Amino acid sequence: MKIGELSRRTGVPARMLRYYEEQGLLHPERADNGYRAYGDSAVQCVRQIRGLLDSGLTTEIIGAILPFLSDPGEIHLHPECLTPETAALLRGEIDRIQARIDCLARNRDALRAYLAAVQPDRVS
Incomplete structure (x- = not known):
């Protein structure tokens, strides 16, 4: 095509x-x-x-x-296909993704806290 x-x-x-x-x-x-x-x-x-x-x-x-x-x-x-460079690249990506997850979780928690403060009866 x-x-x-x-x-x-x-x-x-x-x-x-x-x-x-x-x-x-x-x-x-x-x-x-x-x-x-x-x-x-x-x-x-x-x-x-x-x-x-x-x-x-x-x-x-x-x-x-x-x-x-x-x-x-x-x-x-296969383990023999994984070069040290690729392994390092993947480890760096895992660290970057984890930092992003941590940031998103902090933002989620902050939004929940805000809603709990302004609408305590509606927070889920």
Whole structure:
């Protein structure tokens, strides 16, 4: 399929699909006329990339783990494939996500406290 069809099927603009290709996340074939040609599996791949991006991962992290993902939440990474650089990258990402979770939890607690103070009978 051409990039426009992939865009329609995934809801991701063609410009973003080109960016994913530049980042090494998508690998389309090239037709004789130079047009990108995507297989049907590209639809699932783009959806997976979107899900990972939406969860806050960077394209660098996604590029490191995408070859080992078969389904959302299922990673097939053999220990010998994990380089020290990738492990460090993943540890840094885990720390960043945890800091974000901590910040969100503090904000949630502050909002609950505010509501409890101004509407004590309505807090859940």
